[in-house]
Amino acid sequence: MSSYADTVRENVEAAGDETVSVNQQELHDHSAETLSELTLVEAVADALYTEMSQDERIMVLGEDVGRNGGVFRATDALYDEFGDHRVVDTPLAEAGIVGASIGLALSGMRPVAEIQFMGFVYPAFDQLVSHASRLRSRTHGQSNAPLVVRMPYGGGIRAPEHHSESKEAFFVHEPGLKVVTPSTPYDAKGLLTAAIRDPDPVIFLEPKLIYRAFREEVPESSYELPLDEAAIRREGTDISVFTWGSMTRPTLVAAEELAEEGIDCEVVDLRSLSPLPIDTIVDSFEKTGRGAVVHEAPKTAGVGAEIAATIQEEALLYQEAPIQRIAGYDAHMPLHALEDFYLPQALRIKEGVRDAVEF
């Protein structure tokens, strides 16, 4: 197992070297920077730390984010540094957390709320879709709710029921919300920084499967990545594979293995799910003429459907095969004995890509 994991890591890092760095250079000159080797979850904590040091309005609130530093340590060290007025353990009440955050934002604060797991965001769904998302349009652009709601999402960690949710589509369907998810430590810091500074409400999905999967050099100072741009993680000519968050790594693994079979995949890490980076999606697809989407969420009415629908809308004449949706099944995530059979992984990704290529 560990040698496989090592392979995964090498592959991903190799792929990363080629492409992420391109991306990084555009935005950020590494040479003059102090860099740390961080995991994704450390990069989240680092982004919070860096931003909170620079902007007093920023506060973190949620369940167990204080002394405990969050159940995943994503708010580690913040409590000691910034104290219990800016790093606040709230009562156990998600609607309260998000409702409070909206009010805090209105008062001039910049709240970053943590929902302990995506499966527990539903009590706050009303505050998000009826208010956070609408405040700007309701007030005719005169007011807004600049808040970030962070939550770990996704499966693969042998967690109990409700701890593996991946329902990004719920938020993508609601106008007025932005939805982003990083797949690398570097992106985690850059995207979270941008999310905090963004004037609109941002749902920040953290792929907990890869919270600690690998380390990457992350600048110690602050930097932003755009909230609406995809990253091409691997260039290829035969097929465009769209994915995000925790599915990026298995997709890259599959891509390398498919390369050995002679199938050259372009892997697009969307990063932003709302607004969708439509131009990048369409450009990539027009280049390859074939496509697949990989996500953990149930297939039906997932974000994969939107991507397929958009492509056939904008690039039908380029389309040589059905866009494959390699996704969670239309069932709930099983308990962990069957988890491996539910989640897409390199095996299913390869199979789906072959189907598209051989069509």
Add this chain to the structure above:
Amino acid sequence: MSSYADTVRENVEAAGDETVSVNQQELHDHSAETLSELTLVEAVADALYTEMSQDERIMVLGEDVGRNGGVFRATDALYDEFGDHRVVDTPLAEAGIVGASIGLALSGMRPVAEIQFMGFVYPAFDQLVSHASRLRSRTHGQSNAPLVVRMPYGGGIRAPEHHSESKEAFFVHEPGLKVVTPSTPYDAKGLLTAAIRDPDPVIFLEPKLIYRAFREEVPESSYELPLDEAAIRREGTDISVFTWGSMTRPTLVAAEELAEEGIDCEVVDLRSLSPLPIDTIVDSFEKTGRGAVVHEAPKTAGVGAEIAATIQEEALLYQEAPIQRIAGYDAHMPLHALEDFYLPQALRIKEGVRDAVEF
């Protein structure tokens, strides 16, 4: 205006005669039946009344469903007939209403909960997606939650903010829930009856725009329509237009007008949004080779995306043009001065269909 409305009515009824009746005859022999001319909302009340008369386990609960008979009179007369133990005004709390309904179902009752407007279902979202939908799979098939959650949905009635929601996609994306919506009084009674008798939780969306738009003959006795079958409202050869609920009528109007231009639309009223009647969708599309979806909800990640994605998956070789999504914009429903510009109506439907046909 009223002559226009009359046209709409005639067209719809004409279309209805051709197709719905086929459907009806299969299930139900009209000849021996007492029929009433009912509106859609009356058919809802009638279904409740008929079922409650036959099955003591059925109860209705929600805000103002009792003496007041519901804000739309969908539970009219039930209180007087069945009393305050079976027609229950609850406290103002949607999570309470749905949570209670799950418990009632577990106790052996057959609860039919009303959510006053779809825009107010979000406080109950957690109970629906974390529990109602999962009880069967969680218990390995040993338990279930046979409950119906009725709610008026959609716009076009000059209602205040939050009163025009159409977010069926949220429920379609959640495994374990069934989602149906009628577009005629006959279907309203047949589908609601089936929903009440169904062993799974059913989200029953009522198109309030057409609650009282027209009358139709509805048998007085009880009958069921299948929960997973679409109805072809108009047969045609040039393009398949998929829609449901309140968008069915403007779609049929558009179809008749397009017929005069020489475009022959097949109009498929999906009725069931989850599970989707995939075979009917694909069969119709394979016949016409072109498609459009009409819905009120925002376009992005709406049910239209799923339909387009499914078609290109299953019938790409038949596809001659992009499937057009004629949908609400990716914005919140504006207040009513701009409502007409937001909702799809015959104008936009025709335009979209022409785009598909002329592609």
Add this chain to the structure above:
Amino acid sequence: MNAHSSVYEQDSNDRLQILDPDGNVRPDAEVPDLSEAELLAMYEALVLARRFDRRAISLQRQGRLATYAPMTGQEGSQVATSYALDEQDWLFPTYRDHAAKHVHGMSLTSLLAPLRGYREGYAIPDGVNVMPEYIPIATQIPQAMGMAWGFKLQGQQDRAVLCHFGDGATSEGDFHEGLNFAGVFDVPAVFVCNNNQWAISTPVERQTQSETLAQKADAYGIESVRVDGLDPLAVYQATRGAVRKAKDPGPGEGRPTLIESLQYRFGAHTTSDDPTVYRPDDAAEYYRERDPVDRLRGYLTNEGILTDERQATIEKRVDDRIQTAVEEAESLEADPDDIFEHVYDELPRRLEDQREELRELREKYGDSAFSEVLE
């Protein structure tokens, strides 16, 4: 007659009252420290509210306004709570709190605009600290709490937040979560429960088995007060006290307060509602005898502050202002581009495309083509 209203009918001592039904000061009651001018202004706001209500209902019947939630009988409490605020304080209203919004700075035109279908009325003009009306019940409560908390965190000691909601709202989870946070974070907020005894057709005794709504505050360790919501002076006093305490609590005092303002919904829930279906109007007579407008008028007349002449001036002025606002609201025009403009700070590509699509359609077919009957 329900439990609450019968308690209420005893004019009992379980709530703060200053004026008796005729506007006489009750024995032992102390009139709040308000100048004649202030009292008259408050009274004028009451008259305005009452006449605005009547006008709005009539406009709705003529099809010139959409569904409207009347406030007759409740405007005394609304006006008094807003009078008790300082300018820098914030107000979170519901769909019924027209008078509260107006007294705290919202123009009458803004009140009418959403009823004509324009979001412009929900904009928050600079310097006016009034949120748009909240329609999803109780959702404003955690938000108001959050704003109050934010002011406290930012050291803005002189700011409080006042949040309105109804009796029905106390059943929602958001009420519970908001008030519980308020207690834990000791925020400068005043929660005003406008117990008009009905949530559409549901009487308050079907809403909860709790004897009073005020006592729900104990569950959060916060203080509460019950006040006669038909007595504007009592409501003013209770609210003013709560606002002061929010900003500058005494030793051992908490900042937040729950005020249960006991009222009665004189009319229909909204213009779409027909209360005769579900409530016998036994109680109406009783409450009409305690009408807040008449009551303050009685007091001011007794005190010699209000004369017939002044009354006439007030009525005239108020009617003129309403008339102007109606005209302004009726001359508003909506721009379909607005659908897209304020969804995000910047227009994403897809919304831009959609705006373009709509523009083209309008160009091609004209705006009137959009007003088809959908059903």
Add this chain to the structure above:
Amino acid sequence: MNAHSSVYEQDSNDRLQILDPDGNVRPDAEVPDLSEAELLAMYEALVLARRFDRRAISLQRQGRLATYAPMTGQEGSQVATSYALDEQDWLFPTYRDHAAKHVHGMSLTSLLAPLRGYREGYAIPDGVNVMPEYIPIATQIPQAMGMAWGFKLQGQQDRAVLCHFGDGATSEGDFHEGLNFAGVFDVPAVFVCNNNQWAISTPVERQTQSETLAQKADAYGIESVRVDGLDPLAVYQATRGAVRKAKDPGPGEGRPTLIESLQYRFGAHTTSDDPTVYRPDDAAEYYRERDPVDRLRGYLTNEGILTDERQATIEKRVDDRIQTAVEEAESLEADPDDIFEHVYDELPRRLEDQREELRELREKYGDSAFSEVLE
């Protein structure tokens, strides 16, 4: 030391207690009417719970179980509440209420199965009235209320529903809505708040400003009781009384009851949690001296009901049962088809296709191909 635990430390009279820390009957206390056999059975359940907990933690450390929520210190209350139920009553447990489930009929193997990743442990065997554990906090409360309401509506006077939740759960909207409905519809439910003073790292005094959790019942017009949750006899008595009242309330009594069972979480929140990060363990010593297992043992020994020999027999029997359950749980096998089978009563076409797709992949590549490391 937080406010609640210091109150607690006074062994004060604000809660029901029967045994003192050493298991002696307190002056004025009355021992519930339980036979020797019943007392011994209860004790055996306690020993089982304690040893099950230890075993589960150790299995988790060996990687043989997934994350586990320990109950040490809380099993006395769990066992006693379930003993107070009649067989036909229903139980709504959380992820921590292993002993409560077992005493009310769930096999030990079923308790372990979900921790091995099998939904089979969440099935509800015929005649066992225990719901699967609720993980989303407080969501069980309105459901338990609904079930109790349903029994009442169906005239099943002999059934009550008992619903467990933690101190943290009292902050959720679902607690509020569920208890409020319970009051309004007067349902035969017993709500047991297991106040172990911590919600993961959050102490109960940060959860609410309310002085007690029991007093929250006033907001719903329902009765409440505080009980020493480390005293199994007191918990039994309080719960038994509440169950009786649920089924057959006296004049003026309501059916529902909120029981605040004061406990202390001796260990970590779950096996993934490290409490040393956030709580000084000053309080542990105090509570360990009041350990519920030792306390009942003390009482039974004092009474001559429990001998060393019996103790040995019990321990042996209990360990054997646990061992058998572990073996059974470890021999369970999962069928990937299960992913699809129970989503709906009947398999819709798309799920059928997906089941087929997975079957084909398994056939082609073998099941082991699915256990790739994803990260």
